[in-house]
Amino acid sequence: LQRLFCFCPADLVGDDAAVLSVPPTRSLVITTDVLVDGVHFSDRTTAPADAGWRAAAANLSDLAAMGAMPLGITVGLGVPGDVTVAWIEQLYQGLTACLQTYDTSIVGGDVCRSPVITVSITAFGAVEPTRIIRRAAARSGDAIVVTGKHGAARAGLELLLHPATGEGLSSTDRASLIQAHQRPKPRLDVLPLLWKTLETQEFRVAGMDSSDGLADAILQICRASGVGARVDRSRIPMPSGLQQWVQTEQALEWALYGGEDFELVLCLPPALAESLVQSLVQNLGTGAAIVGTLTPTPEVWLVDALGNAPPVALDLAKGFQHFGA
Amino acid sequence: LQRLFCFCPADLVGDDAAVLSVPPTRSLVITTDVLVDGVHFSDRTTAPADAGWRAAAANLSDLAAMGAMPLGITVGLGVPGDVTVAWIEQLYQGLTACLQTYDTSIVGGDVCRSPVITVSITAFGAVEPTRIIRRAAARSGDAIVVTGKHGAARAGLELLLHPATGEGLSSTDRASLIQAHQRPKPRLDVLPLLWKTLETQEFRVAGMDSSDGLADAILQICRASGVGARVDRSRIPMPSGLQQWVQTEQALEWALYGGEDFELVLCLPPALAESLVQSLVQNLGTGAAIVGTLTPTPEVWLVDALGNAPPVALDLAKGFQHFGA
Numbered sequence: 001l002q003r004l005f006c007f008c009p010a011d012l013v014g015d016d017a018a019v020l021s022v023p024p025t026r027s028l029v030i031t032t033d034v035l036v037d038g039v040h041f042s043d044r045t046t047a048p049a050d051a052g053w054r055a056a057a058a059n060l061s062d063l064a065a066m067g068a069m070p071l072g073i074t075v076g077l078g079v080p081g082d083v084t085v086a087w088i089e090q091l092y093q094g095l096t097a098c099l100q101t102y103d104t105s106i107v108g109g110d111v112c113r114s115p116v117i118t119v120s121i122t123a124f125g126a127v128e129p130t131r132i133i134r135r136a137a138a139r140s141g142d143a144i145v146v147t148g149k150h151g152a153a154r155a156g157l158e159l160l161l162h163p164a165t166g167e168g169l170s171s172t173d174r175a176s177l178i179q180a181h182q183r184p185k186p187r188l189d190v191l192p193l194l195w196k197t198l199e200t201q202e203f204r205v206a207g208m209d210s211s212d213g214l215a216d217a218i219l220q221i222c223r224a225s226g227v228g229a230r231v232d233r234s235r236i237p238m239p240s241g242l243q244q245w246v247q248t249e250q251a252l253e254w255a256l257y258g259g260e261d262f263e264l265v266l267c268l269p270p271a272l273a274e275s276l277v278q279s280l281v282q283n284l285g286t287g288a289a290i291v292g293t294l295t296p297t298p299e300v301w302l303v304d305a306l307g308n309a310p311p312v313a314l315d316l317a318k319g320f321q322h323f324g325a
Numbered sequence: 326l327q328r329l330f331c332f333c334p335a336d337l338v339g340d341d342a343a344v345l346s347v348p349p350t351r352s353l354v355i356t357t358d359v360l361v362d363g364v365h366f367s368d369r370t371t372a373p374a375d376a377g378w379r380a381a382a383a384n385l386s387d388l389a390a391m392g393a394m395p396l397g398i399t400v401g402l403g404v405p406g407d408v409t410v411a412w413i414e415q416l417y418q419g420l421t422a423c424l425q426t427y428d429t430s431i432v433g434g435d436v437c438r439s440p441v442i443t444v445s446i447t448a449f450g451a452v453e454p455t456r457i458i459r460r461a462a463a464r465s466g467d468a469i470v471v472t473g474k475h476g477a478a479r480a481g482l483e484l485l486l487h488p489a490t491g492e493g494l495s496s497t498d499r500a501s502l503i504q505a506h507q508r509p510k511p512r513l514d515v516l517p518l519l520w521k522t523l524e525t526q527e528f529r530v531a532g533m534d535s536s537d538g539l540a541d542a543i544l545q546i547c548r549a550s551g552v553g554a555r556v557d558r559s560r561i562p563m564p565s566g567l568q569q570w571v572q573t574e575q576a577l578e579w580a581l582y583g584g585e586d587f588e589l590v591l592c593l594p595p596a597l598a599e600s601l602v603q604s605l606v607q608n609l610g611t612g613a614a615i616v617g618t619l620t621p622t623p624e625v626w627l628v629d630a631l632g633n634a635p636p637v638a639l640d641l642a643k644g645f646q647h648f649g650a
Binding site for chain 1: 340341342343344345346347349350352353354355356357358359360361363364365386387388390391393396397399400401402403432433434435436437438439440441443445447448449450452454457459460533534
């Protein structure tokens with residue numbers, strides 16, 4: 001435990017609890033995740049530093065999805081007796097590497113014996129109460145914005161599981177897909193541009209992150225808001241190289257259902273959505289795009305503006321059957 | 326997961342994270358604990374509802390030890406496939422029963438598969454920045470106040486492990502010792518009385534909780550504050566019945582090293598310490614007492630004002646040998 005203290009700011013440890021100040025006008029946003037070895041990560045595809053990075057990124061992404069900037073995280077770690085200190089240190093290095101990128105840190109924690117490696121993270125952030133992003137705030141007619149490309153994390157996992165595949169990929173594309181899986185980036189950088197886009201407007205954005213897949217995010221927002229959607233398959237941004245490597249339907253499956261891309265899916269009026277996408281592309285160079293429109297009836301359709309495929313109802317239960325390779 | 330939502334306030338679930346407001350002038354206090362089946366609790370001595378209560382109590386006690394009142398907790402749960410929904414519901418019932426006693430609640434969580442039951446709790450509280458209780462704030466000359474009796478939780482565990490022991494105990498004493506183990510009470514009730522005692526003074530109190538034992542708490546405060554202590558063995562308050570049941574040295578070992586009593590150990594100037602103890606006894610009827618004094622040299626001595634035993638240096642590493650039965 002003493003050795004891990006070096007990963008915490010010095011003034012925050014040594015008492016029964018950590019003390020942080022929350023800016024006076026902000027609300028506190030809290031999210032928590034439990035990751036278990038063999039269930040959420042495995043040594044086969046994930047070095048401990050990458051497991052740490054991804055765990056931190058997933059929690060920061062949940063904060064971003066609420067419109068909140070991070071204040072810190074706590075880490076509860078359960079480790080079997082045969083795990084080396086080096087393994088644990090690498091996990092914490094991955095955690096702190098991700099946190100430092102977003103100017104935040106580990107503010108507390110607990111380490112104990114456990115038969116299985118378990119990493120429990122709770123992240124806290126602060127948000128102006130008027131700028132909270134909720135799933136239930138979408139309205140029919142809103143455009144659906146994605147802040148970046150989808151399918152990269154799932155494609156990267158495929159390359160790690162089956163290194164012999166993806167022969168046709170350039171080495172840059174290959175590295176970038178693997179990076180998308182190992183070191184995903186929570187989209188906290190989107191928030192200031194979102195605030196700027198909406199600064200003269202009433203702030204109304206519905207949204208969540210696409211950690212469980214783009215299809216899941218759209219369906220959850222629609223369900224929470226009592227609307228439906230038409231999503232144009234040709235407008236879903238996908239990573240470079242993916243469509244040369246795998247068939248279109250496979251690429252689309254990864255983009256819609258692969259998960260762990262940690263982009264934001266935001267619903268707002270079309271004119272504002274256009275401004276936001278323009279701002280994101282100009283300032284961050286991402287693959288941000290409008291991928292569809294919300295409709296009054298509750299169905300969520302995947303349509304093809306180019307006319308090459310019939311409309312398909314998106315459904316989480318059926319998702320994989322529709323797009324199975 | 327849906328079934329567990331009924332344990333959370335309705336307005337706090339359904340998004341990627343929970344939103345709470347922190348009173349504007351307060352600091353945020355955060356503490357986290359990981360509990361693992363077989364390590365921190367076991368079905369042999371602990372029903373799931375009791376495991377839940379104790380987990381919540383331990384975290385609320387950490388908040389009390391910092392001087393903070395609770396805002397809420399998050400619960401991350403890892404469960405094997407063979408754990409019943411009834412078991413999980415009972416765990417949450419125990420958690421919420423404890424939280425409700427202190428006007429707080431579960432504000433978020435995560436449930437996942439794990440080979441071993443793991444309960445990760447992060448608790449949040451709020452404190453006026455001038456009223457934070459820290460370990461390092463003690464000064465030589467301060468009196469050491471304990472807010473209640475020690476040894477009860479360890480004695481209760483003994484009764485659960487060896488039901489045939491403790492024949493001489495009255496049924497009331499027996500039930501009360503078992504209760505102390507199964508349903509310990511975090512001492513959040515002490516805080517308003519502490520604030521009142523110090524309201525005309527500069528607020529300076531050092532302290533922590535006695536979750537790892539009274540000896541540990543005194544040693545930690547002394548180490549953090551660069552002082553020593555003389556603790557009078559005859560003044561350590563112990564539960565009714567304990568000294569009739571076991572020998573004095575055994576009772577003292579449980580009081581000093583048993584742990585999980587979740588009382589507060591507070592160091593403050595003698596006159597204020599006297600007022601605080603009086604206020605606690607009058608208002609809460611606890612076994613609060615002054616058990617010793619802080620000294621300029623770093624040693625922590627257990628002394629015997631009655632002259633029946635020689636002074637012993639308290640030492641966590643040696644503790645159990647000194648007092649072994």
